[in-house]
Amino acid sequence: MALAVGGTKYNPTHELFRGILGWYTNNNMEKTELISRIDSALNDVRPHLAVDGGNVEVVDVTDDKIVKIKWLGNCQNCNMSIMTMRAGIEQAIRMKVPEITGVEAVNGIVL
Numbered sequence: 001m002a003l004a005v006g007g008t009k010y011n012p013t014h015e016l017f018r019g020i021l022g023w024y025t026n027n028n029m030e031k032t033e034l035i036s037r038i039d040s041a042l043n044d045v046r047p048h049l050a051v052d053g054g055n056v057e058v059v060d061v062t063d064d065k066i067v068k069i070k071w072l073g074n075c076q077n078c079n080m081s082i083m084t085m086r087a088g089i090e091q092a093i094r095m096k097v098p099e100i101t102g103v104e105a106v107n108g109i110v111l
Contacts, residue, residue, distance in 0.1 A: 034061055034097065041096035045088045049075055056089060065101045067093060071108040081108050 035058050042056060049055050054075030059068040069089065075081055090103045 031061060034099075037097045038067055038093055038100070041093045042089070045092045048088065049073075049084070052078070054078065059106055061100075065099055067100055067103045068106050069103060070106050076108050079109060081105070 038058050038061070042058070046055060052075075053073045055072040056075060057070050057072060059070050061067050069085075071078075071081055075084070078084070085103060085105060093100050093103060
């Protein structure tokens with residue numbers, strides 16, 4: 001349904017869609033930039049993980065700014081992964097991306 005406003009056709013559905021799309025695009029771009037900054041921070045830690053045959057990847061960043069990571073390689077079953085998470089991964093991320101509130105692994109050893 002189109003309305004005429006000041007001689008210009010106005011479609012409320014179209015305007016709503018553009019608004020939602022704009023919001024989604026902005027949030028998606030912000031999230032992409034945030035993940036890029038987190039990945040850059042993790043590049044400082046990755047060589048240390050690689051020595052033992054491991055790695056880490058960013059899976060997601062929640063709306064609450066919690067980074068979800070996935071352990072790769074030998075890190076998946078390493079007993080030291082929790083310590084590596086706190087002393088290495090989390091510190092590296094928070095130093096370069098201070099708005100992050102936490103880091104959680106989606107796999108690996110659970111205590």
